[in-house]
Amino acid sequence: MAQVIDGKQLASQVLEDAAAEVEWLKHHFESVPGLAVVLVGDDAASQIYVRNKIKRAKEAGIASFEHYLEADTSQATLDALIQELNDDPGVHGILVQLPLPEHIDEARIISSILPEKDVDGFHPANVGALSQGRASLVPCTPQGCLIMLRHVHQDLSGKNAVIVGRSNIVGKPMAALLLQENCTVTIAHSRTRDIRKVCQEADILIAATGSPGLIQSDWIKPEATVIDVGINAIEVDGQRKLIGDVDFDGASQVAGAISPVPGGVGPMTIACLLLNTTRAAKNQLT
Ligand SMILES: Nc1nc(=O)c2c([nH]1)NC[C@@H]1CN(c3ccc(C(=O)N[C@@H](CCC(=O)O)C(=O)O)cc3)C=[N+]21
Numbered sequence: 001m002a003q004v005i006d007g008k009q010l011a012s013q014v015l016e017d018a019a020a021e022v023e024w025l026k027h028h029f030e031s032v033p034g035l036a037v038v039l040v041g042d043d044a045a046s047q048i049y050v051r052n053k054i055k056r057a058k059e060a061g062i063a064s065f066e067h068y069l070e071a072d073t074s075q076a077t078l079d080a081l082i083q084e085l086n087d088d089p090g091v092h093g094i095l096v097q098l099p100l101p102e103h104i105d106e107a108r109i110i111s112s113i114l115p116e117k118d119v120d121g122f123h124p125a126n127v128g129a130l131s132q133g134r135a136s137l138v139p140c141t142p143q144g145c146l147i148m149l150r151h152v153h154q155d156l157s158g159k160n161a162v163i164v165g166r167s168n169i170v171g172k173p174m175a176a177l178l179l180q181e182n183c184t185v186t187i188a189h190s191r192t193r194d195i196r197k198v199c200q201e202a203d204i205l206i207a208a209t210g211s212p213g214l215i216q217s218d219w220i221k222p223e224a225t226v227i228d229v230g231i232n233a234i235e236v237d238g239q240r241k242l243i244g245d246v247d248f249d250g251a252s253q254v255a256g257a258i259s260p261v262p263g264g265v266g267p268m269t270i271a272c273l274l275l276n277t278t279r280a281a282k283n284q285l286t
């Protein structure tokens with residue numbers, strides 16, 4: 001049986017680090033890190049995530065500023081809100097929950113956030129910095145995955161890492177981070193030929209596809225480390241249930257270590273968001 005990587009436990013350590021940073025900022029600079037969270041529309045899953053983020057922020061001593069907008073909010077109204085938050089010295093981090101409604105130009109909104117307040121790490125300036133290996137605000141989910149991998153492996157150098165999924169939010173930044181760790185990196189996706197065979201070569205397998213249970217035990221190299229980024233809500237007997245992109249029961253018979261869903265990458269993502277907020281606040285000290 002594989003080692004189960006406890007994301008909740010690891011996340012609580014990261015949250016302690018964030019809380020210590022908050023204390024330091026308060027004590028030495030009388031600065032309280034502030035995080036603005038913007039949610040457009042009333043998607044049920046987004047509401048749960050946003051609620052979790054705000055709850056954890058408060059626990060870490062971070063001030064949160066919540067902005068809930070109607071689904072039919074205009075681009076101009078959202079643009080104006082971002083400007084207001086960019087100009088507000090009490091706001092050090094801005095998170096606009098994605099996805100945004102169809103009529104909103106997502107790329108334009110992301111680009112309008114000041115890069116130093118972009119705690120998601122999605123602004124082109126931060127994406128470029130990561131790609132060039134310069135320190136900046138790193139996207140929260142890949143950052144959390146890397147902490148989990150480092151918890152299992154002292155050294156990632158030379159390992160075969162396969163990332164399944166090529167999104168801007170997970171797959172691409174994850175590849176940049178693992179390349180920086182000297183892994184041999186492959187990004188597989190829906191057009192990859194014989195994807196099962198590609199995955200079988202992975203010492204480290206990152207699943208970020210959005211296809212519930214896609215990755216089965218026979219895709220996994222014995223003793224591999226498997227990180228499941230999938231968060232798929234399904235209904236079982238009228239109850240909401242979360243499952244990952246990996247068939248956990250099967251995979252844990254083959255893998256050396258595996259992260260569960262829930263209680264894996266999700267809590268790590270939130271913890272890294274708050275760590276990024278304290279970093280942003282530190283960088284904004286005048
Ligand atoms: N601008 C932006 N930044 C994001 O970081 C972002 C986003 N938009 N849009 C949506 C995705 C998804 N995401 C999750 C965060 C935490 C959990 C989480 O805490 N999951 C818990 C369970 C929560 C539940 O019950 O649903 C767990 O896995 O244990 C899940 C998903 C952040 N995202």
Ligand SMILES: [Mg+2]
Pocket residue numbers: 165166167189190209
């Ligand atoms: Mg894909």
